[in-house]
Amino acid sequence: xxxxxxxxxxxxxxxxxxxxxxxxxxxxxxxxxxxxxxxxxxxxxxxxxxxxxxxxxxxxxxxxxxxxxxxxxxxxxxxxxxxxxxxxxxxxxxxxxxxxxxxxxxxxxxxxxxxxxxxxxxxxxxxxxxxxxxxxxxxxxxxxxxxxxxxxxxxxxxxxxxxxxxxxxxxxxxxxxxxxxxxxxxxxxxxxxxxxxxxxxxxxxxxxxxxxxxxxxxxxxxxxxxxxxxxxxxxxxxxxxxxxxxxxxxxxxxxxxxx
Amino acid sequence: xxxxxxxxxxxxxxxxxxxxxxxxxxxxxxxxxxxxxxxxxxxxxxxxxxxxxxxxxxxxxxxxxxxxxxxxxxxxxxxxxxxxxxxxxxxxxxxxxxxxxxxxxxxxxxxxxxxxxxxxxxxxxxxxxxxxxxxxxxxxxxxxxxxxxxxxxxxxxxxxxxxxxxxxxxxxxxxxxxxxxxxxxxxxxxxxxxxxxxxxxxxxxxxxxxxxxxxxxxxxxxxxxxxxxxxxxxxxxxxxxxxxxxxxxxxxxxxxxxxxxxxxxxxxxxxxxxxxxxxxxxxxxxxxxxxxxxxxxxxxxxxxxxxxxxxxxxxxxxxxxxxxxxxxxxxxxxxxxxxxxxxxxxxxxxxxxxxxxxxxxxxxxxxxxxxxxxxxxxxxxxxxxxxxxxxxxxxxxx
Ligand SMILES: Nc1ncnc2c1ncn2[C@@H]1O[C@H](COP(=O)(O)OP(=O)(O)OP(=O)(O)O)[C@@H](O)[C@H]1O
Ligand SMILES: [Mg+2]
Numbered sequence: 001x002x003x004x005x006x007x008x009x010x011x012x013x014x015x016x017x018x019x020x021x022x023x024x025x026x027x028x029x030x031x032x033x034x035x036x037x038x039x040x041x042x043x044x045x046x047x048x049x050x051x052x053x054x055x056x057x058x059x060x061x062x063x064x065x066x067x068x069x070x071x072x073x074x075x076x077x078x079x080x081x082x083x084x085x086x087x088x089x090x091x092x093x094x095x096x097x098x099x100x101x102x103x104x105x106x107x108x109x110x111x112x113x114x115x116x117x118x119x120x121x122x123x124x125x126x127x128x129x130x131x132x133x134x135x136x137x138x139x140x141x142x143x144x145x146x147x148x149x150x151x152x153x154x155x156x157x158x159x160x161x162x163x164x165x166x167x168x169x170x171x172x173x174x175x176x177x178x179x180x181x182x183x184x185x186x187x188x189x190x191x192x193x194x195x196x197x198x199x200x201x202x203x204x205x206x207x208x209x210x211x212x213x214x215x216x217x218x219x220x221x222x223x224x225x226x227x228x229x230x231x232x233x234x235x236x237x238x239x240x241x242x243x244x245x246x247x248x249x250x251x252x253x254x255x256x257x258x259x
Numbered sequence: 260x261x262x263x264x265x266x267x268x269x270x271x272x273x274x275x276x277x278x279x280x281x282x283x284x285x286x287x288x289x290x291x292x293x294x295x296x297x298x299x300x301x302x303x304x305x306x307x308x309x310x311x312x313x314x315x316x317x318x319x320x321x322x323x324x325x326x327x328x329x330x331x332x333x334x335x336x337x338x339x340x341x342x343x344x345x346x347x348x349x350x351x352x353x354x355x356x357x358x359x360x361x362x363x364x365x366x367x368x369x370x371x372x373x374x375x376x377x378x379x380x381x382x383x384x385x386x387x388x389x390x391x392x393x394x395x396x397x398x399x400x401x402x403x404x405x406x407x408x409x410x411x412x413x414x415x416x417x418x419x420x421x422x423x424x425x426x427x428x429x430x431x432x433x434x435x436x437x438x439x440x441x442x443x444x445x446x447x448x449x450x451x452x453x454x455x456x457x458x459x460x461x462x463x464x465x466x467x468x469x470x471x472x473x474x475x476x477x478x479x480x481x482x483x484x485x486x487x488x489x490x491x492x493x494x495x496x497x498x499x500x501x502x503x504x505x506x507x508x509x510x511x512x513x514x515x516x517x518x519x520x521x522x523x524x525x526x527x528x529x530x531x532x533x534x535x536x537x538x539x540x541x542x543x544x545x546x547x548x549x550x551x552x553x554x555x556x557x558x559x560x561x562x563x564x565x566x567x568x569x570x571x572x573x574x575x576x577x578x579x580x581x582x583x584x585x586x587x588x589x590x591x592x593x594x595x596x597x598x599x600x601x602x603x604x605x606x607x608x609x610x611x612x613x614x615x616x617x618x619x620x621x622x623x624x625x626x627x628x629x630x631x632x633x634x635x636x637x638x639x640x641x642x643x644x645x646x647x648x649x650x651x652x653x654x655x656x657x
């Protein structure tokens with residue numbers, strides 16, 4: 001283990017727990033999607049979640065900002081437990097940003113308006129201030145010149161970067177990414193990953209569902225493998241990729257890396 | 260030389276027979292079409308005039324000044340049989356407009372409610388809404404109008420046993436819905452002026468609130484101030500004037516009520532028929548519009564921390580409206596044009612009155628031309644307005 005890795009590990013161990021998922025179960029009707037999932041994420045930690053299609057990766061991270069409801073167990077985000085209390089849910093959603101596979105930009109609003117909407121209506125910021133913040137993050141994702149265009153006028157990679165900027169405008173403490181690059185053409189994947197890497201370097205707590213193994217190797221503090229609603233294995237990237245423990249992980253990695 | 264279509268500089272054309280040349284042909288065909296239309300038009304007009312002359316029927320609109328001599332069942336403008344045809348037709352236009360405006364207003368509300376109900380997660384509500392839509396949408400409107408008319412004029416009790424919806428004031432019977440009249444009072448003018456003033460104040464308040472939000476981010480209340488501005492001053496003046504309210508109650512005398520105003524059975528049947536029928540189409544438009552907005556839009560709005568009502572107002576509705584508005588226009592036009600079925604149950608709308616006029620004067624062409632002109636004016640106004648609104652909210656795409 002390199003000294004940097006060692007230092008990083010100690011730093012994370014000392015950091016407070018940001019997200020705590022304990023014994024979480026979820027069903028869709030009869031179908032058991034999440035089976036006893038346990039996960040503790042430290043402040044500033046970068047986690048990559050992978051696993052075969054239908055294994056419950058999206059469902060897990062969508063439970064963290066209550067886009068889905070879990071039926072058993074506890075989820076505590078930044079000290080607030082997710083219950084049916086609407087106020088709690090609103091507080092947590094303000095702290096947690098989310099980026100979707102299909103971007104989900106608002107097509108009837110300009111890029112700038114997409115970014116200022118939540119600061120204006122949720123944080124109640126003055127318009128000027130919201131626009132200044134939006135421009136700051138649009139510069140950060142390197143598309144300030146597109147601010148007055150509509151999402152339909154942008155390329156996929158640009159749209160996803162706007163979506164990231166839109167989340168950042170709420171200054172979230174945690175960012176969730178659900179396969180942010182899998183709807184993109186190969187040549188646009190890099191521009192989005194670059195933005196995500198720069199976020200990671202700034203110390204953002206990140207949970208990222210992705211099959212970009214290069215990203216996982218260089219950025220993740222921990223890689224989690226899910227299958228059939230369970231966390232099968234988790235480890236630091238080096239160990240995870242070079243020395244997988246379970247058969248299912250090996251099979252999955254062989255399929256994905258031979259691609 | 261320059262190519263006429265692309266504007267590009269091209270070399271001299273190779274020689275072709277001139278009738279095979281693309282540009283010559285285009286001009287030639289257009290000339291032929293115009294000549295054809297003119298010839299057909301001239302033939303029709305000439306024939307008609309000759310026929311009318313040989314039957315000694317005068318042409319033109321001079322009949323409009325003559326006495327109509329027939330009475331009209333109900334009219335919002337003062338009218339008697341001694342008035343001119345022009346006035347009778349005017350009464351018909353007003354009746355058609357009244358039905359259309361009230362019909363469009365009610366059908367929009369009912370259709371929106373039913374459309375949303377069809378999407379309800381409550382099984383019973385969704386079921387009832389979809390049965391309502393399927394039954395009413397799939398039977399002929401004329402049949403439905405007969406049904407409602409029969410229901411109003413047969414199934415409702417006679418005048419003496421009228422249903423007292425509000426005892427002493429509002430009665431429902433075979434003769435329609437009878438309501439009290441409000442006796443005009445000087446204060447009404449003041450109240451109306453104050454209402455208009457309140458309307459202006461509301462607009463002003465809303466604009467100021469938007470500016471305030473832009474500058475400070477703080478939201479100001481909108482709903483109660485709006486209600487207060489609109490009705491508050493008028494209500495206060497009314498109260499200070501000693502709350503004057505004098506009603507002319509409908510009173511049963513002999514075979515019918517005297518006093519107050521009436522919604523005739525014909526009008527009720529026509530309105531109910533048009534509104535319920537059109538509402539089913541509007542319901543389907545609304546449902547399709549809401550479904551057209553992907554679930555991802557809700558999720559993105561929620562993930563940003565927007566509460567549900569704001570997500571609906573700011574994200575979902577603006578997108579759904581773009582899908583809803585264009586077909587809504589044609590439903591409004593349909594309702595307006597379908598109102599001419601009034602002739603079947605005897606509501607004196609424009610068509611029904613012009614029918615009588617044509618029968619009495621023999622001026623068929625002028626009559627039909629008037630009908631067409633009137634409907635065209637109304638229809639073009641509706642679609643003009645809706646197109647303007649649609650353009651205002653149109654989506655910019657790549
Ligand atoms: N709303 C729903 N109702 C019923 N079943 C659902 C629903 N949403 C997801 N599922 C099922 O739950 C399982 C897990 O779904 P999930 O989207 O979490 O998988 P995933 O790991 O993200 O897969 P992918 O890599 O394809 O995105 C799948 O089998 C899916 O069919
Ligand atoms: Mg998924």
